[in-house]
Amino acid sequence: MxxxxxxxxxxxxxxxxxxxxxxxxxxxxxxxxxxxxxxxxxxxxxxxxxxxxxxxxxxxxxxxxxxxxxxxxxxxxxxxxxxxxxxxxxxxxxxxxxxxxxxxxxxxxxxxxxxxxxxxxxxxxxxxxxxxxxxxxxxxxxxxxPSDDAQGKLGADFVVQHLKAKKVAILHDKGDYGKGYAQFVKEFIEKSGTDTKIVFFDGLTPGGVDYTPIIQKIARSGADTIVFGGYYPEASKLVTIMQSRKMKVNFVSEDGVKTEAFLKLAGKAGEGVYASSSRDYSDLPMTKAAVAAHEKKFSSAPGQxxxxxxxxxxxxxxxxxxxxxxxxxxxxxxxxxxxxxxxIGKIRFDEKGDTVGAEFVMFQVVNGKFVEVPFKRAQ
Amino acid sequence: MADIDWHYFLELLVSGVTKGCIYALIALGYTMVYGIIELINFAHGEVYMLGAFTGLIVAGVLGVMGFPETGILLIGGVVAVIYCSAYGFTVEKIAYKPLRNATRLSPLISAIGMSIFLQNYVRIAQTQDFLRYPNLIPDFAFLEPISDILRPSGFVIIVTSSLVMAVLTLFIKYTRLGKAMRATAQNRKMAMLLGIDSDRIISATFIIGSALAAVGGVLIASHTQQINFNIGFLAGIKAFTAAVLGGIGSIPGAMLGGIVLGCCESFAAGYLSSDYEDMFAFAILILILIFRPSGLLGKAKVQKV
Structure with missing residues (x-):
């Protein structure tokens, strides 16, 4: 009282x-x-x-x-x-x-x-x-x-609307980041109300000797798209196995995979892989000036x-x-x-308070480079 | 359960055996060393990693010189075997021999130290990034009809491992050195009294074990096509598990243990959930050890007093 x-x-x-x-x-x-x-x-x-x-x-x-x-x-x-x-x-x-x-x-x-x-x-x-x-x-x-589920939402929308996948296999590396992404994708696909089905949802051990049995299980499930939540070393192992089995399914992942290291590691097996990430703003003059100002005033590189x-x-x-x-x-x-x-580019905020203009976008590996995929989401 | 999907079963079996062969190759090193000096050589997984790195470096050099892929694989394998044998030999001389008469815990700690040293040495001297391993295994035309079950790399792994293990078995059984090794494993003191140079036998054991690990390293790297300084850790733990599963100290036990572990993991991932792959593998280990405490093929040892 x-x-x-x-x-x-x-x-x-x-x-x-x-x-x-x-x-x-x-x-x-x-x-x-x-x-x-x-x-x-x-x-x-x-x-x-x-x-x-x-x-x-x-x-x-x-x-x-x-x-x-x-x-x-x-x-x-x-x-x-x-x-x-x-x-x-x-x-x-x-x-x-x-x-x-x-x-x-x-x-x-x-x-x-x-x-x-x-x-x-x-x-x-x-x-x-x-x-x-x-x-x-x-x-x-x-x-x-962006909110934690923004990449998962983009991944799910991309799989449903752009790839028009019918059967989706979702795989993660059991880590907070990868598993969180995988669960959001699952949730949003289920909520999408389309006939896209999730036929596989499982985790793998990072650093494992061989992931062939997992790929075999996914192949057996008849999935046309694999969504992977995790980082580039496991992703490149997976796509290498897929390539050697001549498996033709879409591989969609997030910014843990959208790295230069993935391109090097996966080589030809990485061709066609989709990975989302925010756009790179480090080349904007304003961004460069902000970094320079930070270095001048605090004599260090700016942090996260x-x-x-x-x-x-x-x-x-x-x-x-x-x-x-x-x-x-x-x-x-x-x-x-x-x-x-x-x-971070030209931005404003939406009704809920999230940023418009700095969203995640989907990239695809084309000739050894990540190229942005033109994809407009239906709301 | 009326209609079992045999094709799928076979796929999982083959990939389990493939993985199991690699475990077995590494497990042999653990089990042989344990058989002779009762030491768990924790640095053994690192030797496997060194083998993979040596193979990669050789492949890089020969690739520039324009060698054919199969040739690169063979030469890379041979160089890795020689290089890792030298490592095994040196590691024993530096880290274990001075502690030969110390308490049993001291060489164990020394082994852990060696493992950390080798990992960090490769990280600093090479790189901490993941490296791409070239695909050195050619597509065999005769495997084309069953390519969805057995991939060329799996085929090479299974054939090479079987050959290596057969040669090892013959070697242990029939050669002078092999017999001396068995004698030392049975009773080191008695063997010494009969004129066997036990230092030489121990060195030979480390060399052979390291050579097998090097073969495993080169094979698995060409299969998964990526390596980094840390691959020895998980593979080492799994191989050690396989050695215990088969009965530590027993050479056929290590081979069987590796394949059983590999298949368990493969079936767990294929029929249950890969989330529980490791859990399932270790549950099997615990179960077997409850009913057979000395492992599948291990002999219950009477403590010598």
């Missing part, structure tokens, strides 16, 4: 505060940057914090947004859910206008109800749990990294999720500029409608 009363008082107090800002009432725009800034997973959170600093430095050097400088308020959550709610409470007490974070799905999920109550826009560079956007509970949540965080901050800055206010609904509307050039 006491807890509830106390929460109520805080809520009223914060509501009063939050009604004070809007339409640039404060002198600066406050950008909350919560994430894993220390602890085991700092390798995911610190690059995002660095990215935010670089973008903000650049904007402030040009005079800010409509004359207002951006101020970063950082909070460390170490990727722990309980610290995530602490960080969110502190940021809300500091009257942040918009948030770029958190790092991990767990902490993000724990913190989101607090932001949602206060109607604060949150853009995460790295929280990948599907439910964050798909549940619909967090209308002001956006992210610049740096580009996604850079893009997230760019998208926030763009929305603030376009709307000329810190009103959350206006920012959210701008994020959904205004395309913005970022380090």
């Amino acid at each position: 006491y807890g509830k009363t106390w929460l109520g008082i805080v809520a009223v107090a914060v509501l009063t505060f939050s009604s004070m800002h809007g339409a640039f009432a404060a002198e600066t725009i406050r950008l909350g940057v919560p994430g894993a800034h220390s602890g085991d997973l700092a390798g995911y959170g610190v690059p995002a914090y660095n990215a935010a600093q670089l973008v903000v430095d650049e904007v402030n050097a040009k005079g800010g947004i409509n004359g207002k400088k951006i101020e970063i308020i950082a909070q460390d959550d170490q990727c722990k859910p309980e610290l995530g709610t602490n960080a969110a409470t502190k940021l809300l007490a500091d009257n942040v206008d918009v948030v770029m974070g958190h790092t991990c799905s767990g902490a993000t999920k724990a913190a989101l109800p607090l932001y949602t109550d206060k109607k604060i826009v949150v853009v995460s560079p790295s929280a990948t749990s599907p439910e964050l956007t798909q549940s619909g509970s967090f209308p002001l949540f956006f992210r610049t990294t 999720f740096f580009m996604q965080a850079y893009a997230a901050t760019q998208a926030i800055v763009n929305a603030l500029e376009k709307t000329g206010s810190t009103d959350s609904q206006a920012i959210a509307k701008a994020l959904r409608t205004e395309y913005v050039d970022t380090t």
